[in-house]
Amino acid sequence: MKILLVGAGLSNAVIGRELASAGHSIVIVDSRSHIAGNCHTERDRETGVLVHVYGPHIFHTDDKEVWEYVNRYSAFKPYTNRVKTTVKEQVFSLPVNLHTINQFFEKVMRPDEARVFLESKADTSIEEPKTFEEQALRFVGRELYEAFFKGYTQKQWGCHPNELPASILKRLPVRFNYDDNYFFHRYQGMPEHGYTKLVEKILDHPNIEVILNKKFERGDGAEFDHVFYSGPLDGYFNYELGRLGYRTLDFERFTFDGDYQGCAVMNYGEESVPFTRITEHKHFAPWEEHDKSVCYREYSRACGKDDIPYYPIRLVKEKELLAKYVELAKNQQKVTFVGRLGTYRYLDMDVTIREALDTAREFLLCMKNGRQMQSFYVNPLG
Known part of the structure; x- marks a missing residue:
């Protein structure tokens, strides 16, 4: 079959690889100039630091199969996320x-x-x-x-x-011991050469073609046997019922000669400080050494129509609108909505990969049994 996947992030990279390995012809399009979506990483030219361009992503999971899956495509280095917060002119550990x-x-x-x-x-x-x-x-x-x-x-x-x-x-748990590991999952780490290299390896298959800087139009799917869509659910329908609410992030990048804050993530809990946190990216790869540093101040605000959607709000008003878009989506033929944006849910990377693996397997099972793949493998309203 000839299958179109819209979006070159983790969801469609995994689905695409699984279906390509099963013999199908895969075309992946993305409106950006790079693969890996919001977990895209790249080397900073000025400092050599590996930067998480859209904010930090830390891999953590209890899912052994997912952990083994990502380690097939990249060596993962041990990494423990130890978050600090500055409050009342003191530094505390979180959680x-x-x-x-x-x-x-x-x-x-x-x-x-x-x-x-x-x-x-x-x-x-x-x-x-x-x-x-x-x-x-x-x-x-x-x-x-x-x-x-x-x-x-x-x-x-x-x-x-x-x-x-x-x-x-x-x-956000409260711990009555001195464990300052932000996560409690069995497997935690970072891909040695960044997430973009990880996704690049997943996509390295002769049955996969990747087209960047390509904006998807609904008519583009007509020549394909099936479409997997990982863009914004409301965007697929040209926002005809209104826009689902998201929060977006603004990053104020700055460099520092040396070590700026001594940790990867420093939160600022007081409302008087306009940004939520400062991330220092060389600390996300502690096995590397860099004299200079790249830092981001993060500012959160309402997402406008030209902004990158990060966090789905999912309050009462948004869920009511979501239900209407889900009904529209269920009436689509040969289209499956996947991932964080396609299902309007906040997803950690391990859950994204797990759902992508399960979605690909369900699709192959549907093809084997002559069934039509449903619009959602996971219920967005759940």
């Missing part, structure tokens, strides 16, 4: 752990003592937290919430934390 708690409250508590202490700070009248703010007040109390979560969240999402669902904060 909130025993060191953070002891430092913040100027105490020397054991784990059991810290649990009891934090429970005394919590608002136990909140039995079932429904909002981000209620979740924080219930489990860490007002002081830690206002220091580490409130201002950062308002800057990141552009709204008060009482407008956000509690589920967002559930991804």
